[in-house]
Each structure stands twice: as C-alpha cells, then as structure tokens.
Amino acid sequence: MSNPKVQAVFFDIDGTLLGLKSKAIPDSTLEALALLKMQGIKIIVSTGRSYEHAQFLASYGFDGFITFNGSYCVDNVGKPFFRHTIDIDDIRLLHNHLHTIDNFPVGVMTTEGSFISDITDDVTAIFKLLKLEVPRPQPFADALETEVLQLNLFIDEDKEAHLINKVLKNCESSRWCPEFIDVNARGISKQIGMEQFFARFGLSAARTMAFGDGGNDIQMLRTAGIGVAMANAGDNVKAVADYVTDTTEDHGIWNALKHYGVI
Template sequence: MNSLEKPTIKAVFLDIDGTLISFKTNKIPESTQKAITSLREKGIKVIVATGRSINSLDHIKHITFDGFITFNGSYCITTEGKVMYKTYINAADIKNLVSYAQNFPLSYSLMYEDKVEINDATPEVVGMYGHVNLPVPPIHDKENIDTDHVLQANIFMGPEDEKKFMQSIMPNSSASRWTPLFADVNHGGISKSTGIKQFCDYFGIDISQTMAFGDGGNDIEMLKFTRIGVAMGNANANVKEIADYITDDVDNHGIESALLHFGVL
C-alpha cells in the first residue's frame, strides 16, 4: 500500500463485535457513536461489515448507517432495504456438514436470510451466543433441512481441525474465525471485501478512499483490501500483524482515536 499520509476517505467500514460493540459492556461507546455521526455529517459513508445475520443487528439500530455487509460479505443490503448482493453456500457442502454431524460430535449453526438454526445446544454453543448478547437459535428439524439457501454456517471446532475438515467435508466453501471456539463458513472466496466492492461500486467510491476497522480473523481480508486497515487494540494477534495501524481498544475510544490520527475527523 502507498503512503498513508493525509488520505481522502469517503467510506469507513466497521466490524461489530469487538469493534463497534464492546464485549465488556455489550454497548457501542459514546465516542464511537459521536464519531459515526460526525463522519456522516462530512458526507463520508459509514457501512457495517459483520459476520452476523442481517436479523441480528438490534444492538446497533439506534445508529444510522449507509449500508450493511452481513454474513461476512454473503449478503449486502442498503439502508433502504435494497439487497445488493447475495450468495449461498454450495448445497453439497451443507449436505456433507449435516451428514458428518450425524456420525461425529460436531455442533453447527445454519444461517438463512430469515432465520438461524442449530443442530444442538451444547454449553459451548449457548456460551457463544451469550458472549455476543444474542438469543440461542432453535434446533432445526433434522429431517427437513433447507440445504439450498444457507448464507453462512458456524462450525464449532478448534483451528487445529479446521483445514482438514474444510478440505474433506466443505471443499467449495471458505472458513474464517475470530475465536478458537468456532469458524464462520461462507461460499468459497467470499469475505467482507466482497461487500466492500459492492458498496464502492454502488456509491462510486474508489478503494483508495476507504478505511476499515476490525478485530477478528474474519476481518483480515477487509483490512488488507481497504486503503487503511485498522486493528483494534483488543484485536487478535494475526489481525494486528496485517493491519496498517493499531488503535486503542473498543472500550478506550479506539475508533475515534484512529479517525483523528489519520485526520478523517
């Protein structure tokens, strides 16, 4: 990437958990809310980029954004509700996942446009949803699973088992993770950068005029893709390694600090 001095930024992309929302308070810091308002008043687009479902954004609905990249780039929608992009996981991969879990102990969730379902509610699964302040989804009917319209899956396994599993069970899909507990799985090649491309085209913004904030493994492609990729102070080590700048953590005005540092605010 070229020099980061005095960038002209026209779009800022923000992860939710650990970036917008604190894991400690489950709230968006006041400094971040004010920063978002200031950005939009300056005509800078502010777009959410999350691994969450489009239906799991209640925690941020009190703030006005310019668009939403959800399911790690698999489903992009404007503030007005226009679906800009949507892509499903290969149905054969989902069938393989379901079949595998019927024979081996594996927890998973299947995320659709209008619902999320899980195959069991282990303490790990319940704890994960509690960690991000979301209700535990219902358990699906194993005899009536829609394998054609899954936008994202979560597989509850450690990183040491992920590569072999993906190669043998879900070879047409890509995995990313922000926690050792589980991986997000999307259609092969999809990442948050997919959504960034969609919104840059939609708003007529060049990628050299973009900035992104994140803290987890599913943010890496996004931070590498934008002009300035900012890792939160609470980010995972592998995220900090690829970031252009490391700011303070979410609870210590990290977003505002980085925006001020680069003269965007």
C-alpha cells in the same frame, strides 16, 4: 481538520463498534459516527453476524450492512441487494459427516432465518457472552431444503482443517471467536461485501478506512486504503493493518479517526 480523501468507513461489530467487555458502543464512537455523517462520509457495518443480529445499529444512520462475512449485503432501509449461498453439495457432505462420523453443533444461516442443530452448554455460553439470542433448535437435515448463506461450526482448529480440506471443499473458514468458525462459500469475504458498496456508491478502495479485530476482518483491512486493527485484535490481524489503535472502550475508533485527520 477533516481528511478529504476518505469516502467511506467500514466497521466490524463485536470487539470494534461494541466493546469486548462492555458490549456497548462508547459515546466517543457515537460522536465519531455523527461527525462522519455530517461530512458526507459513508458509514457501513461489516460483520459475520446476520442482518437480524446487526440491524439494531440501523438507528445510528449506517448507509448499509455487509453481513454473513460478505455473503449478504443490505442497504440502509434493510433491502438486500447481494447474496451468495453455499454449494448444496457441501451441505450434503457435511450432513453425512455429522450423521456418520462426528456430530457437533452447527449454526445454519439461511435466506429465511437462522437455526442451530444442537444447543449445548458451550453454545449457550457463547451466545450469552455475545448478548445474542440462541437460534431455534432444528435438525441440520433441514439445511438441505433451503439456501444457506453461512454456517457456524462449533469445533476446534484441528477439526476445522480437516473439514475445510475434506468435507466443505467449496468453502472457506474464518474465526473471530475461539469457540466456533464461520464458514462461507469459497471466495466470499468482507472484501467481496466491500466491493458491492464500492460499486453501489462509486467508491474508490484507496479512499476508504476499515476497523476490525478478528480473523474474518483480515481481507477487509487489506482492501481498505487504511486498515485499522483494534488493540484486542490477534497478531495475525495486526500484521495486516496500517495502524493499531486502542480498544473500543479506550476510544480506539475515535483516536484512529483523529490520528488520520478524518474527524
């Protein structure tokens, strides 16, 4: 029997809709999405990816997309209705850091598309693992001439702490992949993206569910009325969840929706 309280369900992509091992959406998840749609429950993607790398999901009937961790929200026909860019002063400071102190690959997501400052073996390996096309190589200096929605810094945790505290002072970071961090304007998170859809569809946060597995999903799981962590999530993610389900390949989304009587 369906749960009449749930108005919308938000889904992360990597490790949630797509299995970490299979890189595919299980049939059980596709059936669950169809059942949610049949009940009039909104289904919304919430990802650190760009819309370009998420729009393959549009054919499954999603009602919208939170992309770049809340920096860029798009409706069901691909029309953006919210965006928030990184302060140009932070871009200048990072450019100076890369030029004079420590150079490492930086992915740059702009309102016009994405590029990366350097393609190393690590960069190639992670994009192959995610089954994504490596962005075009382009000097980081080009970021000074455009609006930047998100950065991907290929650095370890020690460098992350220094850069966020000393260089990217108007930004904050999240990590859903060991090899790099997502950097967004301070205050931007998937929660902010959710709030855009709350207003757009007249949703109550208490009447939503969210599924995720990464550090960038923590705010989303806290915001939703029911936050579900996948079995492959880190302990910090599981700690904020209301429920921990199975992995994607083991029908985690289906099982959690059944557990709460939503489908």
